[in-house]
Amino acid sequence: MIRWPDRTLPRQAQKQLEQYQRAIDGAADYQERVERAKTDFDRYNCKGNKTFDAIKYALTKMCSGAQRCAYCEDSAADEVEHIKPKNLYPEAAFVWLNYVYACGPCNGPKNNHYAVFDQSTGQLVDVRRKRNDPIAPPRAGAPVFIDPRAEDPCVLLSLELRSTFFFVPRHKPDTIEYERAYYTIKTLRLNSRDYLPKARREAFKDYLAQLKQYRADRDQGASLVKLRSIEKHIRGRGHPTVWSEMKRQHDVIPSLRKLFRDVPEALSW
Numbered sequence: 001m002i003r004w005p006d007r008t009l010p011r012q013a014q015k016q017l018e019q020y021q022r023a024i025d026g027a028a029d030y031q032e033r034v035e036r037a038k039t040d041f042d043r044y045n046c047k048g049n050k051t052f053d054a055i056k057y058a059l060t061k062m063c064s065g066a067q068r069c070a071y072c073e074d075s076a077a078d079e080v081e082h083i084k085p086k087n088l089y090p091e092a093a094f095v096w097l098n099y100v101y102a103c104g105p106c107n108g109p110k111n112n113h114y115a116v117f118d119q120s121t122g123q124l125v126d127v128r129r130k131r132n133d134p135i136a137p138p139r140a141g142a143p144v145f146i147d148p149r150a151e152d153p154c155v156l157l158s159l160e161l162r163s164t165f166f167f168v169p170r171h172k173p174d175t176i177e178y179e180r181a182y183y184t185i186k187t188l189r190l191n192s193r194d195y196l197p198k199a200r201r202e203a204f205k206d207y208l209a210q211l212k213q214y215r216a217d218r219d220q221g222a223s224l225v226k227l228r229s230i231e232k233h234i235r236g237r238g239h240p241t242v243w244s245e246m247k248r249q250h251d252v253i254p255s256l257r258k259l260f261r262d263v264p265e266a267l268s269w
Helices: 011-025 030-044 050-062 104-110 176-188 195-219 224-236 240-248 254-262 264-268
Strands: 079-082 099-102 115-118 124-126 141-143 157-159 167-169
Touching (some): 011 030, 011 050, 050 079, 050 099, 079 104, 099 104, 104 176, 157 176, 157 240, 167 176, 195 224, 195 254
Antiparallel strands (some): 115 141
16 A cells, blocks of 8 residues: 555536535434435446546546556456445545545455544544444544555555565554554455465566666666656556565665665656
C-alpha cells in the first residue's frame, strides 16, 4: 500500500456527488440514513451514470500503471470501495475522499470491518455491525484502518524484502502505530493470501532487472529515449510498494546499495 495521489473530480461530478450526499444527510434519523446510503449508492454506482463514470475514470488514473487494487496492488480494481464503510458512516457514502478502487478479494473481506480507538478509553474497539445488532452510530474515536487517501501507509507499514515479502508493522508492539498496521494487514489478508507475497517477490526481481538494464544501457551510451522508456516501465509497474520499499531500504540491503549508488537518479522515480 502506498498513498494515493490527490486528484480533483470534474466540477459537475463533484457537485452531483454533494447533492447525493445531502439527500442522505437530510434523512430523519441515523437508521434511515444508513438505509438511504445503501440504496442510493447501489442505484447511482452503475455504468452510464455520468457522475460515477467520472469517479471511476479518476480512480483509474490514480492507479499506478494498470488498474490495480489500492490495497493489495495485485488484482484488477473494479469496485468503488468506501474506506469508511457506508453502512457505519452514511455521512461518507458520497464523499470523494472516501473512495478508492479495490478488487473483490480485498473489498469482500474488508466490507464493514472497521475499528476505532475509543474516544474515552483509547482502547481499540471493533465497531462493525453484526447480524441482528441495532442500527446505531458506531462509537466515536480515531480510525484504526490505514487510509491511503489521507495518509502514507509506508509510515506505518514496511515490506520485508529479503525473504518473506510480508508486510510488517514499522513500529514497536503496544503502540498505536503498531496496532493500526497489524489491524490493516490482518483485515486485508495482505500476507495470508499466499499469491500476494509471491507476486511481490516477482515484482522485486523485475524492478531489479530493469534497473540493472538501465545502468547497462546508460553506461553503453544508450539514447535518452531508451532510458526514459525503462524509467517509464519502472514508474508504471504493478506493486509500486515494492519499488517504494526498495528505495527506502537500499542502504541496508547490499545488492540494492550498490545498484542505487550507481543509479542515484532512480531514487527520485
